[in-house]
Each structure stands twice: as C-alpha cells, then as structure tokens.
Amino acid sequence: MKQSFFIKRTASILLLVTISSMVSFGQSNTKPNIIFILADDLGYGDLSVYGGKVQTPNIDRLAHNGILFTNGHSSAATCTPSRYSLVTGEYAWRKQGTGIARGNASLIIDPERTTIADIFHKAGYTNAVIGKWHLGLGPEEGPDWNRDVKPGPLELGFDYSFIIPATGDRVPCVFVENHRVANLDTKDPITVSYDEPIPDEPTYENNPELIKVQSSHGHNQAIVNGIGRIGYMKGGQSALWDDKNIAAVLAAKASAFLETNMSTPFFLYFATHDIHVPRTPHTKFLGKSGLGVRGDAILQLDWTVGQITKTLDHLGLAQKTLIIFSSDNGPVLDDGYVDEAVEKLGDHQPAGALRGNKYSVFEGGTRVPLIISWPGVTAPRTESDALVGQIDFFSSFASLVDQQLVEGDAPDSENVIEAFLGQSKTGRTELVKQAGALAIIKGDWKFIESARTANSNRQKELGRSTEPQLYNLKNDIGETTNLATENPEIVESLGNLLDSIKVSSHASQTNNFN
Template sequence: MKTLISISIFFLSAMVATVAQAERPNIIMFLIDDQNPSSVAAFGGDTYTPNLDRMAEEGMKFTRAYASSSVCTPSRYSFLTGRFAGNSHSELYLDAVGGKENQGLPNFNVALERDNMNVGNVLREAGYTTGFVGKFHLGSKLDFPEFYKGKDGWINIPRDAKPGPKTSAQFQHNERWMRRYLKTLGFSWAKNVYPENLHSPYSMHNPEWTTVAALEFIEENKDGPFYLHLCSTLLHGPDRSWRNSMDYPLVTGEGEVESLPEVMTPRDELLKTIAEKGFDPDSQVAGEAWIDDSLGAILRKLKELEIDDNTLVIFAPDHGRDGKASVFSHGGCQVPMIMRWPKGIAAGQVCEELVQNIDLVPTFFELGKAEKPEAYRVDGQSLTPLFEYGKAKDWRNHLYLEMGAARATVTKDWSYIAVRHTKEQIAAIKKASPQNLPKAMSYIGRLGIGIRGADRPGFFDEDQLYNLKSDPKEMKNLAYEKAHANRIEEMRDLMQHDLEVIGRPFGEFIPGGNAAEPGQIDKQIEIVKQIEIQGKKINVPAALRKNLGVTDEPVPDDKADKKATREARRKARIEAKSKKKNESGK
C-alpha cells in the first residue's frame, strides 16, 4: 500500500510539474537595430510592414516605450540584464570610468559580466533552453581575457581585408568563437552570431542567415519552454545600405557561403510586392519590409508547430535612428514596441504607459518563474500588470535615461535633460580648438553618431526642458525661461532620486569624484552652437574664426585623444585598486 501511495504521489508530482512547465510561455525577444516608430505602419508610418501590423492587431502596441540608452552596446546590455548600463560592473566599464566614486559615462564601454547575471543564464537555470542569434556587441577582452589567447582565440580581421577563402575562414572562426563565448555567459545554444556591427569586406545585411538559425532553434525546442534572443543587424547603417545588401545574398557573418536559405520571401519577389503596394523598392521601405519579412517567417513557424498561442513574441529596436547618442525622446530613446501572446495578452490593445527596455527581463523572470540570485540587480519592473488592460494602478510616472555625460527624466508630457561633463572632460573642452569642440562636447566624445542630435538647438545646453505635447521633436529648450522654473525643479527632484538609487556622482546632483558643477563651459557652448556640423564634417564659419582670432585650425588628433584617454583610465584603475586595498586593510 505504501508503495502504491508513493508511486501515486510521484506521478501526481510529475503531473503538477508538467502542468507548471506548460503554463510557462516560450519567449522570443526579436531585437532589431535603429528604428523609429515612423518606420512601422502600425505606428502611423508610411511603409510596408504587414507582419508587424498583424502583431499589433493580435497583441499589444506600446506607444511610450523607451530604450534607456540610445546606442547599441548600453541598450543591448539593458535588454539582456534588466539593468541600466550605468550600473554595469564589468571590467570594461570600470576601466573606462573608474569605480563608483567617479561619475559614470555609459556608452560603448559596457559588457556582460563574468557572474552571468543575465537573462540567458537565469532562465536556463530555471529550466528554459536559452538561445542567442544575431548581433551581440557586448564582448570584452578585459572580462574574458582567456578568449583572446591561443589558436582558438579571437582573430582581429583588418578593416581593409580582401574578400576570399582566407578571410571567410577567419569570419567563420570568429562566429564559432562567439558561440563559445555566449555559452560561457550562460546561454544554452548560440548560432549565426555577429560579434558586433557588420565588418568589411562582408558588411552586407543577410536576415535570412539569422532567421534560419532562429527557425532551427525553435524547431529543436518546440516542446519548450524556450527563450530566444534574436538580434537582427537591420536597420543599422544608411538607408541605401539595406537595399544594396539585397544584391549580395551569399555574404554572411561567416563570410561567403554557397547558398541562401529559403526561409523568407525571395528578395526579388519582396521588392516586386513593395512596388505593387505603391512604394519605391529602392527607398528605405525595402529595409523596413525586409526585417518585417523575417518576423513573418518566425510567426509562421510558431503557427506551424502549434505553439504560437503560448509564445510571447516581443518586437523592439535597440534605439531610434535620428537622435542616436542623445537622450532625446524623438528619434533617440523612444522606440516602437509590440508584444503578441494570444494566451496572455488580449488582441488589439494599446498601452500608453511609460515603459522601457529594463522592464523586459523582470517580465521574463516572472513569466518563467525564475528566481534570480540575490546579488542580481534589476532596475526595471515587470510589465505583466499591463497585460490585461494596457494600464495599471500606481504605474511609474517617469523614466530615467542615460547616455555618456547626459541624463534625462521623462514624464508623459515633459523631458528634462542634464548634461554634466566630468572634470577631465571639461579640461579637454577648454583646451579644444573650435574645430575640435563638437567632438569634445558630444555626450560620448566622438563625431558621427556622437553629434547626430546636434540638429536640435539645445543639444549642447547643460540644462534642457521640452514640452513633449507641444514640441514632440524637442526643438525649443524652455529650461532658461522663468515661467518654467517650478517645472524644472520638479523634474530635477525626480532625477535626483534616480541618481541616488544609481549611486554614482553626477554633476552637482551627487557631488564627488570627478563630477563637476555646471557653468564652467558657457563660452564653449556659445561657440559650438555657431559651428556647422554635418556628420563628421565640421565647418567653423569664417566670421567665427575671425572673431575668435583663429588663423589655422589644427586637425583633430585622434591618436593623442586616445592616448590621453588610456592614461586617464590607467590612473583611475590604480586609484580604485589603491582605495580598495586601503579599505580591505581597515
């Protein structure tokens, strides 16, 4: 009798465990690159995105979704961890900015840490099979030095490498290297991975290559539960690069390949459809429709396997296009996000609450019944309270954004931005020639995308206030108007609270370390606003040159800049180690 009871209890426990497993959804995080809401028809864009439109009709559209940072690396860090990039404790970030006694400068200087506090590892330990496909951009030699040594180590491929069998073999070597790297980070499975942005001589997009790996993973793990982090390289780069890539079907992250997998609509057929729908197939619509077609292949596979009802699919870009490397909402941090989960989200809903990418990982942990380690820091909050009606009682009233030397507090109606350069940056700004000022004063210290937001008049201002209702493109800075003094104070109080939670110095908000008070570079701000900026082309008008007494502008010395940066990092490391040693001695 006891044996029968034991057997019954065993089978009952097994059944309960099976039911519990079945209740947990599969999760696909479809993360793409550089997309504004205006490039999705469901958000009002004049383009061809039928699968995204259907996703919105069958799920929930988020109209106020944000990435916490507006360039690839820090944003992707948040998508994988649920933390602000400024809270990274990777060796790479500590090397760049020093310990927590210094102001943080989150940009391309963060990486996933060795402690594996990331979604792929925690869900794997909770019983999920976790997969990674596509663009990574979070590697670090400082955090994983062993991966860069020996015959199996990373191969540095020169930018001027010639296409051919040798270069293809190097690309293939590095792709296999990425698989090992991701498994060390805690993912169960990885395939068809791009280490970072596309690399010459094979810098053409190939969504079929990432899609075929995603379909393979889904097929292999259809019995679930599974988590797939699927990262397309689209829509990175100039608009024309997307269309040009369509003419190079055999170029992948493994170099040249012999055939194109037949998993998406044939490229010629897709271009023909775009034209039939009334769009120019040589315009940006080609890239927008191309990534949409990749999503369509994923949705069809889920339907075919009869697992789409209990699979949560999230579509979101890592940031916008026009305001990269800024903390502007328009074209920078605000992104189009859509979720579809027939079993858990009613069709046709619109959520207008303030949400951001740090909220996704805690959502996945809750749905996957995953217990994160006690030491795991999460800055976001689960989105599940929003799934039923698109709103929830006592939902947050503002967001915190970060990008290099800039921070932002965003409410539904207002955005306040504080730009606070460090003492070292201020010293460099004061020494910079007019030609070099835009680079020195950009939030991330570089030209190109670093000053893409400079098309807004207030970009370089240390304090900025925008009315998002009347000025959605953030063109008129109201921060210095007396009529808005109370509003500024309210927004600063919200930022103060968030900065205290972060725990690093920042300007006059949290004094200490290398943080500096505003008002020290007013002259340089006045000058830089008169300079003509077009991408990496800087033109100092003749009248300004004459007024400043500049006769011969020096060429920007990138080598000197890099040397000075390395030296500053070296000193910061020495100081941090010395302080740590003294504290442990006490």
C-alpha cells in the same frame, strides 16, 4: 500615427481578458515560450502600424493580435548600452566600458552576474541568442578568433548562440556559433586589428578600385565583399558572411532552433541586423519600397519576422508563444555609407513626430516601436501609453515565470508585467535614458541635464545643451519648446531625482555617460 487603427476596449472586456489569462497561466502552470525580436536602428515611425510609409504586414499582424505601445523606450540611443541594459537589467551608464564596442572588444558583462537568460534557465527554459550581439566576446585581452571564442553568451545563460560579434560595419565579418567562428578554415587564420593597418592587406583608402559601396564618412579601413569597414582584418575567407544573405541565414537559424526545441519552453533573443549599415538587402527586396535601400531593408526585416511567425504556426506554437518586437534605438539615415537614405526618403518620417534620432537624447533616440503579442492573453488591437522600458523585461519576465530575484539582480529593472500584458495602464513611475547626457521622464515631463558641450554632427541632432532642458511631452511630443526657465521648481525636482538615481546603491562603478 494611425490612432484609428486600434479598437477601443471597454473595461469589462479588459477585466475578462485579465481574469482568463491569469487562470490559464496560473492554474495550468504552463510556461509560455518567449521570443524577443530586437530590430537595429528602426525608428518610431518606420513601421506602417506606427504610420510609416513602408508596408510591414507581418509586424503589423503582431499588433493586430496584441498591444502596441506608444511610450516604450530603449535605455540608450546606441546599440551596446541599450543591449547591455536589456540583458542585465542595469543602466549601462553605471558601468564603464559600455559605449559602442569595437568588434574585438572583450565581454563587457561579468559572467558571474545574473542575466535575463539565467532567469529563464532557472525556470527550465532552453535559451538561444541569434543575430547581432555587440556586447564583446572573450577575456580581458579580447577574443582569439581562431580558437574557442569565450567567455560569451554561453557563459551568460544561453544554451545556443549564433551571432554577429559586433555590427555589419565592423570586422570581423564572420558568424560565431557557440564558441567557434562558423566555417573557419584553420589554415587561413583570422587576424583583427583596430589600432593599425595589417601589412599588405587592401584598405578603402589605398584600393578604391575594390569598393562597391562608397563611404560617406569613416568605414574606410578593411574591405570585405567590396564594402569598407571599421577596423582591419586578414584571413578567414571561408568564414566571411555574404552581406545580402545575413537576414536569411539568421532567420533559418532561428527557425531551426524553434523546431529543435518545440517540445520544451524556450527563450529566443533574436536580434536582427536590419536596418543597420551597411544596408545590403537581398535582391528580392531591392527597389521594392520606393525609399531606397533603407526602405528595402525594412521590407526585409518584415519578411524575417514573417519567417518566425510562420514557423510558429507550422509547429503549432503560436498560441503558446509570447512575442515582443522592438528596436535597440532610434533611426539614422546617413550613418557612414552613400546609400541614398536621405535622397530617397520622400515624406517618410523614420522617427514619426519625434525630434531627434539615433545618438540623440531627444525622444527620437530612445522612444522606439514596441509590440507585444500573446494570443489568448493580450487583447487584440489594443494600444497602451504606459511608460515602460526594455530594461524592465528582466524583472517582468522573472515574475512571469515565477523566479525570485536576489539582491544585486537587475538593479534598475521594474516589474511591469501587468502593463506589458495589457492588464494595467500604468507602467513605471520614471525612466532614465542615455545619449551623451542623461534624461529622465516622470509623468508628462522630461528633464535633460546640461551637457559639457552642445553640438550636432552628420545630420544627427544630439539634443545636448549646456543649459538644462525641460519638455512637456503630453503637449509637445516633438520637444520644440524648452520650458526650463518658466518651471524652475520642476527642473529642480527632476534634477534632484536624477541625481539621487545616479548615486543610488545600484551604482557599482564610476558613471559613464558615453
């Protein structure tokens, strides 16, 4: 990455920033607005500020005004468990049913438990989630798309929600606003099935003449907007989204929320759908990146971030707002559609120098872009190698807004707010990551437990082995040399530590490593 991009700060300047920020926040008792922008399938090397080939000036500007983290992690290498950990502060492998959720999955978070939104609500914030949800909706039997779709985000501490229920490649292809499918005509009810086809409805396999985007694997069931999806769907024609306009719709909803709540502290969890498949960027971005539609989708993501920051500037809220930008997991190229993501990659490296990608227990699966900007508090153009995880935002935000956690809240989240604000170079001591097998990072070392099987599929290097793996990340960030045989004492120590975390009192249910 571009190490020369950042200006090195002296200890005295950092101390001055720390003191001034503590005074401005603590004595005035003002509460910063919080915007968490979570990209989808964006890799460690995808942004220009991390050395990527696609120019992302709006996201880069956040780094210009804040801190770029080189050792920031999602807790899992796929979306549902990663997002579960973010919202609950609990490792997803502790709870069954947190694998990649179907589009008609029931809500996987118990409404009785405290969420990150609840913490902000207790502190007097107005909360919204806009964008990709993928944590299930509705009761145990699943959602009824033609009536109130609940429980959901509103039962988890959010005051407003406008969400994609799961992902763009899964049905139903509709937005849900608060408790209702947006723009649904009750005379054209929605039927969703993930078990068997719906009679007389076209499918990818039976009606190839309707397909505009070819599938490379899977995505061969319902056809919506000429694109094959996972799952079957009927009805709801007036509510179907237009894939190429998803980013613009989400950006407009986010800006409207900011304008409506500009006079009160707010928490906005803004989860974009870029760069997830199907990649259908708006025509104004097509062909602009030179890297095919995946690169064009990165341009669209950067535009989306620019819409948020422009709204803040227009409303005079930029100085009062802490922005976090990150990704739910690492990158993937061919993820089910023929879109030339591989063929047009060129010398762009989506995961940078990291090994692995989405689905992988290697660093490319979970070490993700992480930028934090709070003008006047975070020192501009700084870089941090503190070990931090998205799972830590729960406890850290609670500390920031002066909320006490009680027993059972955010059991795996650590308060590293000083690291997040650049006031300390030290983050958490160790971090567990999930991708079929579990891995633990402590200091310079990373231990990957042995898995039942070792395999890769569809160009995805999963990183699993039937033998334990040990890497020194300081000297070998690309995880090229397994040092387990030469360091049995470190393997034993980290293996024992991982086992103790697995069986700790935090674990409320049977472990689930999928």
